[in-house]
Amino acid sequence: MGIPLRRYWTLLRRYLRPQGLRVALLAAVLGANIALQLVNPQILRYFIDAAVRTAREGAAGQGDARSLTLAALLFIAVALATQGLAVVARYLSENVGWTATNALRADLADHCLRLDLSFHKERTPGEIIERIDGDVNALSNFFSQFIIDVLGNAVLMVGVLALLWREDSRVGLALGLFAAGALGLLVRLRAIAVPHWAAVREANAAFFGFLGEQIAGTEDVRASGATGHVMRRFYGHLRGWLPLERRAGLMGYTLWMATLAVFAVGNAVAFALGAYLWSLGAITIGTVYIIFYYTELLRRPIERIRTQLQDLQQADASIGRIEELFAVRSKIADPAGAGRPLPSGALAVAFDDVTFGYDPALPVLRDVAFRLGPGRVLGILGHTGSGKTTLARLLPRLYDPDWGAIRLGGTDLRAIHLDELRGRVALVTQDVQLFHASVRDNLTFFDRAIPDARILAALDSLGLAAWFRALPDGLDTELAPDGGGLSAGEAQLLAFVRVFLKDPGLIILDEASSRLDPATEALIER
Numbered sequence: 001m002g003i004p005l006r007r008y009w010t011l012l013r014r015y016l017r018p019q020g021l022r023v024a025l026l027a028a029v030l031g032a033n034i035a036l037q038l039v040n041p042q043i044l045r046y047f048i049d050a051a052v053r054t055a056r057e058g059a060a061g062q063g064d065a066r067s068l069t070l071a072a073l074l075f076i077a078v079a080l081a082t083q084g085l086a087v088v089a090r091y092l093s094e095n096v097g098w099t100a101t102n103a104l105r106a107d108l109a110d111h112c113l114r115l116d117l118s119f120h121k122e123r124t125p126g127e128i129i130e131r132i133d134g135d136v137n138a139l140s141n142f143f144s145q146f147i148i149d150v151l152g153n154a155v156l157m158v159g160v161l162a163l164l165w166r167e168d169s170r171v172g173l174a175l176g177l178f179a180a181g182a183l184g185l186l187v188r189l190r191a192i193a194v195p196h197w198a199a200v201r202e203a204n205a206a207f208f209g210f211l212g213e214q215i216a217g218t219e220d221v222r223a224s225g226a227t228g229h230v231m232r233r234f235y236g237h238l239r240g241w242l243p244l245e246r247r248a249g250l251m252g253y254t255l256w257m258a259t260l261a262v263f264a265v266g267n268a269v270a271f272a273l274g275a276y277l278w279s280l281g282a283i284t285i286g287t288v289y290i291i292f293y294y295t296e297l298l299r300r301p302i303e304r305i306r307t308q309l310q311d312l313q314q315a316d317a318s319i320g321r322i323e324e325l326f327a328v329r330s331k332i333a334d335p336a337g338a339g340r341p342l343p344s345g346a347l348a349v350a351f352d353d354v355t356f357g358y359d360p361a362l363p364v365l366r367d368v369a370f371r372l373g374p375g376r377v378l379g380i381l382g383h384t385g386s387g388k389t390t391l392a393r394l395l396p397r398l399y400d401p402d403w404g405a406i407r408l409g410g411t412d413l414r415a416i417h418l419d420e421l422r423g424r425v426a427l428v429t430q431d432v433q434l435f436h437a438s439v440r441d442n443l444t445f446f447d448r449a450i451p452d453a454r455i456l457a458a459l460d461s462l463g464l465a466a467w468f469r470a471l472p473d474g475l476d477t478e479l480a481p482d483g484g485g486l487s488a489g490e491a492q493l494l495a496f497v498r499v500f501l502k503d504p505g506l507i508i509l510d511e512a513s514s515r516l517d518p519a520t521e522a523l524i525e526r
Helices: 005-114 117-122 125-167 169-216 218-223 227-279 285-327 388-394 418-424 439-444 452-461 465-469 488-502 518-525
Strands: 349-356 365-372 403-408 425-429 506-510
Touching: 005 125, 005 285, 125 169, 125 285, 169 218, 169 227, 169 285, 218 227, 227 285, 349 388, 365 388, 365 403, 388 425, 388 506, 418 425, 425 488, 439 452, 439 488, 452 465, 452 488
Parallel strands: 425 506
Antiparallel strands: 349 365, 349 403
16 A cells, blocks of 8 residues: 655645745754754764874873863754754744644545535544544644654765765765665565554544444433443444554564664674774774764664654555545536526426435435425425435435436526525524534624624514523523533524525425424414
């Protein structure tokens, strides 16, 4: 399941380009940090060689003794500056990473909200949440640390090898081959754990989908005494999840074990080369130390790149799932071009031999045909499962018919832009969705263009004036999640207020008054 580096780069470019200035500042800080890391070993070499000369020359080497103090102070200053730049780089990279992942979350959420109802019926809310948030969380390290741990350390590694080559071409060649071989081995091992991490992400999504479904049905679960069954399924998910997580972790540790072996070889090469060249008199003891120091410095970028490659194993799985979600296309599409506008006022409805089924082989509606004039009322009766709700869902184009055509105001629904169509059609069901937001936002669907006076008039006309006066903060009163604190009848009345504020050309009531008393129902109908 390896994902080409081009796809990594495409994702980075798409979400880092809007932060061009911040990324450029991060690159400058990283460049300065890398330069200081390369300079400090040179100071150490000078210190060691000067100390050896001072020890040999005795009193004659007092000048070197003074320079040793300056070298030590310079080394400390450079080390402190390096640490300070590392902190700044980490801060900038975290800001860049979280900005990018939040933008990715927003794009995924927007994409899912635009998909047709069949997509949401096939997936539980918990699964969708896990796909939007969980998979993106797995990429947060990819966005925030990729630049530092891969690009930055790759530049550091090249700089180390260049300086080693400058010291002695034999050292540069040997350690260059070592670094290339180490990276090649780690890259090959990277793909081993990818399928296992993909399985972990799938198990994660399935678990949270199950959890969301059970929490939503808590009342029914308790009332039916099914708590034990739910907990058995809960533990079943966990038992299935554990071996997948363990297997993926163990496979990922192959990179760690390979890194230990590679670094042991690298240290052996550095010691052997340093001892050999010093025995020939080709280098000083300070240069021997700098070879070892640079080898150790080379170890860090290889190790950090290895760690990032291990994280990329999880990123591989998440990127694949994210791209899979982005690839899902709604079966309900806007018409090409401008689309045909709907006439103002009440809208006529026409069904022309409409056939539809959620499974095309099992139609729920077959050859339905009728005409309803503008401003007229039509009641549809039928037994459970006869297609009443399905018919209601076809009018705002939550689904398209398999055969035939539906016309609104004389225009085929497929020729009308979805925003305009759903702005002119109101669908009220017996299941009212209320948000953890103010009364105003719940009634207007967050449309601040609707004046308060119009909201109050609608509340009064529906007999909710007394209820409104009891609210502690008026229209700014926050409703509890899922309408907590409201009776079922009050929640349905608030849904009708939404219709009054929308002033649509067509109103569809799908058993919307099932929780209202006869007097209130009569008021609504008038």
